[in-house]
Amino acid sequence: MANRPRGRWDSTTQTAPPITVEVPVLGIGSGPSAYEELGSYVWALRRPRGLHMTLLHLGVVEDFCTDVAVWTKGNTSPESAMGRTVSWLERLPVLEAFSGSAERLIVLGAGGVAGLEIDLPASVHEFQVSLVHALHELLDELLVDNIDDFILSSPALGFRSPRWVPHVAVGRPKYHGRGPWEIARVGVDFGESRIRNRQFLPQLP
Incomplete structure (x- = not known):
């Protein structure tokens, strides 16, 4: 585990995946x-069943705790x-199901992922x-x-900017450049919030 690249998870190993809300x-x-019409804009369109929007990224919890120990x-x-972190996660409130919309695709990070930019109710922004x-x-x-x-600066948290851009990653962009690309407006329905990979958290005594 000591040689695992921090902030990344390889599903073929036994190491823990990142925790997100x-x-x-x-x-x-x-x-x-x-949704399938987005295939004209991206390669390897992701399966609809696994699509989600991240509200908060904590990272691999062991890495996060190590970052805290080093910083302090x-x-x-x-x-x-x-x-304390696991207890905190268990106490987080749950956001109820809601709907948003999207009318353009944006390029995320270093350019390897395209996502739907989501227009959300103010209450969702406030929750985030x-x-x-x-x-x-x-x-x-x-x-x-x-x-x-x-x-x-925490490698585990992996924040690149203090500004949150609501998005749903859908695949790799087919076109060069940073976009965005306008699409026909579509509604997007979301379920209630959850902790992704919760089952990998250690059990508290």
């Missing part, structure tokens, strides 16, 4: 054809950080902001100073 996609448009110079041990505030409170409890700097 997400909402599953229940449907796009009026039927399967509405050992004032918070990885074991203490683990117990509340998750970030809750993360700040957790880090304060874990004795992390300069919390914003920690969030942007």
Whole structure:
């Protein structure tokens, strides 16, 4: 495990996957054809069943706790950080199911992934902001100073920008350039929020 690249997960190994708070996609448009039309914009269109939107990325929890221990110079041990982090995750509120819409594709990260940019109700944006505030409170409890700097520099968290862009990743872009590409407006239905890979969290005593 010590040689595993931090912040990445290989499903062929026994290492733990990253933990995120997400909402599953229940449907796009009026039927399967509405989603399949995106195949003209991307390669290897992802299966509809696995589509989701990430609200908060925590990363591999062991890596996150190690980042905390290093940042606090050992004032918070990885074991203490683990117990408090798992307890914090279990207490997070649940966002009820909701609907949004999309009318363009955007390029994400280094350009290898295209996603639907989602227009959301204000309540969903407020919920995502509340998750970030809750993360700040957790880090304060874990004795992390300069919390914003920690969030942007922690390899486990993997934040590249303080701004959240609501999106659903759907495949690899076919076209060069950064986009965006306009598409026919489609409705997107989401289920209630959940902790992805919750079953990989250690059990609290």
